[in-house]
Amino acid sequence: ILNVEQSPQSLHVQEGDSTNFTCSFPSSNFYALHWYRWETAKSPEALFVMTLNGDEKKKGRISATLNTKEGYSYLYIKGSQPEDSATYLCAFMLWNFNKFYFGSGTKLNVKP
């Protein structure tokens, strides 16, 4: 069983604050790293799929970076809005494509 760790577990910020979370994963047998956004009472939706060391992806105010050699990825949210409130999951995929190991998520609450 592989460990995918996310920190912090939860985060409370004010509207307009910028924030970032960390996903740590094993650096060997890396294939891909996914970020998902999971709103309450909905299903997780993919934000980013990252495959190459040094990858940087951006979608609106949200961006992510990837360091496969040291085994971490950062997710950044610039100017948080209440609608950004959700749990953000990262998932590590092994090279043989069989499994996705999920972290426990970072629960973000953005106060208006």
Added chain:
Amino acid sequence: NAGVMQNPRHLVRRRGQEARLRCSPMKGHSHVYWYRQLPEEGLKFMVYLQKENIIDESGMPKERFSAEFPKEGPSILRIQQVVRGDSAAYFCASSPGQGSNTGELFFGEGSRLTVL
């Protein structure tokens, strides 16, 4: 294009009964994954299936749990003789499979099992 459909959304069973959870993947997707979310925990991998094949069931308990993905029809996760510890949300996800350049998973809304 309908997303991943899971049913039932909520299921209540008494100890010892059987629970059957169904998952219809997105159209064109041939790979299905089942995950379990226990209270206050993240998503734990259970099983990975392709049509008519179990590819990886290393996350599934050895007893009472089984999964299938027949040639026709939805994938089914079956839990026999349920116990209280089986109470959880069970999520299904699908992907187009190898050859897809993203590996992105598309999730259903989950089936919440409560064992009384």
